[in-house]
Amino acid sequence: MTECLTGPVGNPTNFASLSLSRRVGFLSYKLTQILLHTFEERLAAVKLTTRTYFMLSAIDREPPLSQQELSRLIGVDPTTVVALVDDLEQLGYVKRSRNRSDRRRHDLLLTAAGRRNLAAAHRVADEVEAEIFSPLTAAERDTYADLTRKVLANHWPA
Amino acid sequence: MTECLTGPVGNPTNFASLSLSRRVGFLSYKLTQILLHTFEERLAAVKLTTRTYFMLSAIDREPPLSQQELSRLIGVDPTTVVALVDDLEQLGYVKRSRNRSDRRRHDLLLTAAGRRNLAAAHRVADEVEAEIFSPLTAAERDTYADLTRKVLANHWPA
DNA sequence: TATTGTTATACTCTATAACTATA
DNA sequence: TATAGTTATAGAGTATAACAATA
Secondary structure (H helix, E strand, C coil), X not given: CCHHHCCCCCCCHHHHHCCCCCCHHHHHHHHHHHHHHHHHHHHHHHCCCHHHHHHHHHXXXXXXXXXXHHHHHHCCCHHXXXXXXXXXXXXXXXXXXXXXXXXXXXXXXXXXXXXXHHHHHHHHHHHHHHHXXXXXXXXXXXXXXXXXXXXXXXXXXX | CCHHHCCCCCCCHHHHHCCCCCCHHHHHHHHHHHHHHHHHHHHHXXXXXXXXXXXXXXXXXXXXXXXXXXXXXXXXXXXXXXXXXXXXXXXXXXXXXXXXXXCCCEEEEECHHHHHHXXXXXXXXXXXXXXXXXXXXXXXXXXXXXXXXXXXXXHCCC
16 A cells, blocks of 8 residues: 555655645655654664554553454454564563463563563654654644644544 | 555554554654555556556656656665556556667656546545545645645755 | 454565666 | 666565364
């Protein structure tokens, strides 16, 4: 779906030359591309990606979470979740444990190392945000966030 | 890099439950995800993707463009560009033609059908933007665009 | 009979390297 | 020697289907 967001951020000239810069949607897209690119680059230090960061965040936030629940929560295929949990378990960030009342379920829990690295990832997110949005004043940043929330409220009824 | 943007938009609950909604970066990310998802869905009607839409836009904007130039412009691997131009040529949207002064180059040009479908894609982009940003007033939309440009100016020196 | 987790498999997408033709 | 284009091939990522265990 989003092959363009993959790969390098690309030549700055395309910003102007594609003549898409008047499109507010393209501006959003470009900003997100830069945000993600920077974030993933720094996140490599704790051996995480945006997606595994979301997974750890969810597991931390709503324990105990089954793999199916996690799958639905972040919109990732169940089989992919299995593979990713395998990776996170091998990294020592996550532990599977059989649910006692429903022995089909694997409850997902963070290990101490998982909590440590999730905290580090949160710090990376803070840093990157501060850096990318540094051209804005605090008030402007709030305005930007409020407007974005207003748009999302209509399409993402949380 | 952005596996999370792939696939379905996911369960709305994650917006709140991931506790990331306070992060302005996450808000940007979510908005872009919804924008892209909606855009690609509608773009299927003209057999294009976000990436091939960018390609057609670039070819339209800066003819004659070689495949290498296009590759650098949109930050996509040259071999991938070859495959994608193959697709676009098969769709009848693009024509390759040998450059006379440098016979190594293939100049890329839009066909009539290519121009027609690019115009249709532009209309789709307009529609989707109008729809997604409909919760904002015109003034708010301008503010949003201005703030985004201000952020980008620092990281994307066009 | 439905659900959770898993594996095996196929499919798509992308990148690497090697080749050709031109410069 | 370098560049534009191409092809072949291998790798990663993802999804589909089938299966085991449990409800």
